[in-house]
Amino acid sequence: MTGQGALSGKSALVTGASRGIGRAVALRLARDGAKVGINYRANQEAAEAVTQAVRNAGSEALLLPADVASATQVQGMFQEVERTWGGVDILVNNAGINRDSLIMRMSEEDWDAVLDTNLKGAFLCARAAARTMVRKRWGRIINMSSVIGVAGNAGQANYAASKAGLIGLTRALAKELASRNITVNALTPGFIDTDMVSGMSEEAKAFVRARIALDRFGTVEDVAALVAFLASPEAGYITGQVIGIDGGLAL
Numbered sequence: 001m002t003g004q005g006a007l008s009g010k011s012a013l014v015t016g017a018s019r020g021i022g023r024a025v026a027l028r029l030a031r032d033g034a035k036v037g038i039n040y041r042a043n044q045e046a047a048e049a050v051t052q053a054v055r056n057a058g059s060e061a062l063l064l065p066a067d068v069a070s071a072t073q074v075q076g077m078f079q080e081v082e083r084t085w086g087g088v089d090i091l092v093n094n095a096g097i098n099r100d101s102l103i104m105r106m107s108e109e110d111w112d113a114v115l116d117t118n119l120k121g122a123f124l125c126a127r128a129a130a131r132t133m134v135r136k137r138w139g140r141i142i143n144m145s146s147v148i149g150v151a152g153n154a155g156q157a158n159y160a161a162s163k164a165g166l167i168g169l170t171r172a173l174a175k176e177l178a179s180r181n182i183t184v185n186a187l188t189p190g191f192i193d194t195d196m197v198s199g200m201s202e203e204a205k206a207f208v209r210a211r212i213a214l215d216r217f218g219t220v221e222d223v224a225a226l227v228a229f230l231a232s233p234e235a236g237y238i239t240g241q242v243i244g245i246d247g248g249l250a251l
């Protein structure tokens, strides 16, 4: 696995880094020596705290407010990273939302909001990041899909479609960018203990947990460790993969 300083000299951008998995990924990449851009949309105070924590870990941090669903805001964000660090070496497309409801009650707004943030956001960021990665002949793009994108789930048609879309995006970009030494992979986390799952009822949590072979929800650090490995030089021969991190859910 990655050691101290495995990512030194690299600059990373983590979308949705104010909370949950993104926060843990940002802190882990900083611990491994990367400079880290902390993107968020609404939660400024939390994002500032992550930025400070990255600096406390001895690394450089940039606070990057931007809605990943907005082409203009994404462009501005990447321009700022370009000016400060000369571009992004490691992109973690992590920002994500859910707006769950059964299909007959699902509004067009809820469909669009989820697809725009989870899928279009990843496209916009990958497009912007690829420009410098191609120039440098080195890059890592890591897309946060979900087990729901593979298996589907009732009440999550928009979320499942966005996460399945990320898998297609990952495979297409892996082929397209391989000749420039850029790897592109997707993770499919199962149930990770964050704000996104804390809203589940106790009954739903017990139902899910009974299906996890390792008999626990994942931690954000579990996911961050895998991201750090995929970002590292040691993972240079892994591309186009969809890697499960779910404790053996529904084996």
Ligand code: NAP
Pocket: 015, 016, 017, 018, 019, 020, 021, 022, 039, 040, 041, 042, 043, 044, 046, 066, 067, 068, 069, 094, 095, 096, 097, 117, 121, 144, 145, 146, 147, 188, 189, 190, 191, 192, 193, 194, 195, 196, 197
């Ligand atoms: P979370 O705790 O709800 O945090 C979501 C993050 O995304 C926040 O930092 C939020 O920023 C940011 N965000 C939301 N919309 C954004 C936008 N339009 N532009 C920029 N940032 C935006 O989520 P999480 O549980 O850590 O999940 C992170 C990723 O992993 C998501 O893609 C999720 O689908 C995926 N995932 C999670 C699980 C799980 O069990 N938790 C399982 C599988 C996959 P603000 O704080 O500013 O709102």
